Amino acid sequence: MMRALAVDPDTQSSRIVGLPVPEVKPGQILVEVKVAGINEMDVEVRAGGWGGQVKRFRRDGPVLTGFEFAGVARTSGKRIRAGQRVMGYAPVLNGPRVHAQFAAVPESGILAIPDSLNDESAAALCVMGLTAVEVLERLCPVAPAQSCLVIGAAGGFGAYAVQLAASRDVNVTAVASAANESWVRAQGAHQFRPYETSPALSPGDAYDLIIDTPARLSFSSAAPFLSRSGMYVSSNPTSDPAGLVRSWFSSRRAAFLMMLKTSPSRLARLVELTEEGALRAAIDSIFNIAEADAAFDRFATRGKQGRVLLRI
Known part of the structure; x- marks a missing residue:
């Protein structure tokens, strides 16, 4: 079992639920999520938006938010090996949501994190x-x-x-x-x-x-x-x-522009730019998953400085 975040659009609130760890399908990697980002789509879903996508997400369970993350691979694939720290994001409109302790995400959307980036910076940059x-x-x-x-x-x-x-x-x-x-x-x-x-x-x-x-x-x-x-x-x-x-x-x-999915080459270019010093993580605040409502509210507040993250 795992801990996961479920949002209720009717009350615009969230709660922690217990769910089975997702099964891994061909082409996917099971990731233990350490840090996840909050985005505009997540806040809009909590407020009752994105009805079509929410209906699709609900077929996979109550986790409706989160698509970018940093964590640890717990299974191996063609490029990724179990135990590697990884960063990336699930396809925005039809991928699994990652505000959960574990997520089965496409290997095509993740990259091993270099030692130069910590988990928080990797999740904030994705x-x-x-x-x-x-x-x-x-x-x-x-x-x-x-x-x-x-x-x-x-x-x-x-x-x-x-x-x-x-x-x-x-x-x-x-x-x-x-x-x-x-x-x-x-x-x-x-x-x-x-x-x-x-x-x-x-x-x-x-x-x-x-x-x-x-x-x-x-x-x-x-x-x-x-x-x-x-x-x-x-x-x-x-x-x-x-x-x-x-x-x-x-x-x-x-x-x-809407970045609906990514690739290892795009993520590698992002990492290259951080190592050159052209980009650096901009983090406004980090909340624990039990404080998710405060994190969503912070994201919606004008005047924040950079990214709002959830520590899973």
């Missing part, structure tokens, strides 16, 4: 670090002396985007709460705009990349502030689909 890499290396590779605006720079994705852009000598302007200015500047931001008193976009701005982590803008509103070949990236693929279509007919571009 999804949001990979997302930043996806934007800044594949969607819109940035070069020295270019400019980047990161809205929501104190969150996990935002902090890693600032770090990675700054490591490439990109001129980074960050938007976040005034209370987080010193912390955001420590991530590498060159200019800072408090959202309480300053607009995210000002006359005369011309960015090569605008990253809108809260997805409050649109391509139409951002385009006048992009350079001729600049890109607007939103974290919500459903917030402005018309903008994506309009960008096809413009030298300025739009992209909408």
